[in-house]
Amino acid sequence: MTAAVQPAGTPGIAAEDVRVELGGREVVRGVSLEVHPGELVALVGPNGCGKSTLLSVLSGTRGPKSGRVTIDGRDVATTPLRELARHRSVVTQQNRVDTPFTVAEVVAMGRYPWLRTPRAADSPAVIADAVELCELADIIDRPFAQLSGGQQARVSLARALAQDTPVMMLDEPTAALDIHHQEQVLEILRIHRDAGNAVLLVVHDLTLAAAYADRIAVMKHGELLAIGSTDEVMTAELLSRTYDHPVEVIEHGGRRVILPERSSR
Numbered sequence: 434m435t436a437a438v439q440p441a442g443t444p445g446i447a448a449e450d451v452r453v454e455l456g457g458r459e460v461v462r463g464v465s466l467e468v469h470p471g472e473l474v475a476l477v478g479p480n481g482c483g484k485s486t487l488l489s490v491l492s493g494t495r496g497p498k499s500g501r502v503t504i505d506g507r508d509v510a511t512t513p514l515r516e517l518a519r520h521r522s523v524v525t526q527q528n529r530v531d532t533p534f535t536v537a538e539v540v541a542m543g544r545y546p547w548l549r550t551p552r553a554a555d556s557p558a559v560i561a562d563a564v565e566l567c568e569l570a571d572i573i574d575r576p577f578a579q580l581s582g583g584q585q586a587r588v589s590l591a592r593a594l595a596q597d598t599p600v601m602m603l604d605e606p607t608a609a610l611d612i613h614h615q616e617q618v619l620e621i622l623r624i625h626r627d628a629g630n631a632v633l634l635v636v637h638d639l640t641l642a643a644a645y646a647d648r649i650a651v652m653k654h655g656e657l658l659a660i661g662s663t664d665e666v667m668t669a670e671l672l673s674r675t676y677d678h679p680v681e682v683i684e685h686g687g688r689r690v691i692l693p694e695r696s697s698r
């Protein structure tokens with residue numbers, strides 16, 4: 434087995450024993466994890482296991498019942514929101530709701546945390562890079578609300594890239610995307626990772642996670658069951674136990690492909 438490399442230094446994201454209670458029920462139960470600069474971590478697990486809730490706490494959107502979260506060394510509980518927004522960007526499913534703005538305006542919103550700072554001067558170049566990476570030139574003047582779900586997802590990613598933060602968190606950024614755009618988004622995240630940023634994404638497609646993530650965190654019933662490299666975590670035994678469904682893991686062209694077992698009818 435190959436152990437995932439653990440870079441030294443201040444983690445991009447660090448969670449210590451995070452617990453979250455919703456509706457009188459503990460839905461995140463003592464999760465500790467770190468995502469380091471230059472690392473892409475995929476968070477996987479069954480529906481309702483607490484992935485989005487955990488992400489909302491890591492991003493500072495929601496406070497935990499107990500535990501501590503730091504972003505780039507800053508405690509999210511005490512860091513003002515605008516400063517936090519200079520250290521982490523977030524792509525949630527809610528980024529895709531109706532807004533009266535055009536694509537260009539939505540992408541430019543990523544620059545708000547940098548207004549009236551020296552880095553405001555970088556905005557045109559940073560926005561241009563994000564638009565090019567996400568292939569938005571053809572739709573740049575269209576109203577955001579009139580785009581398809583897949584197009585909106587790419588615009589939301591471009592907005593987060595324009596924010597130009599060392600930490601990025603994404604909740605199912607590939608959910609509405611076709612195969613080409615799924616690969617495109619993961620390729621963009623890989624480039625972002627290679628530039629030294631910490632990336633955490635929630636994803637349901639286990640084969641996609643295995644192909645792109647440096648490490649994979651597996652949640653079930655609010656707990657972190659495992660965190661490690663693809664070799665360590667993407668095993669038939671662990672995944673079958675996690676999803677309460679028999680899963681087959683096969684090697685294909687040097688990659689790991691995860692398939693649910695099906696009855697042959």
Ligand SMILES: Nc1ncnc2c1ncn2[C@@H]1O[C@H](COP(=O)(O)OP(=O)(O)OP(=O)(O)O)[C@@H](O)[C@H]1O
Pocket residue numbers: 455456460478479480481482483484485486487
């Ligand atoms: N506002 C809320 N009040 C009470 N319970 C909630 C609330 N929001 C979420 N939950 C519950 O918390 C648990 C975790 O939900 P969460 O959305 O974090 O799961 P998830 O792993 O992201 O699921 P999915 O893969 O379906 O998106 C679920 O049981 C859900 O029903």
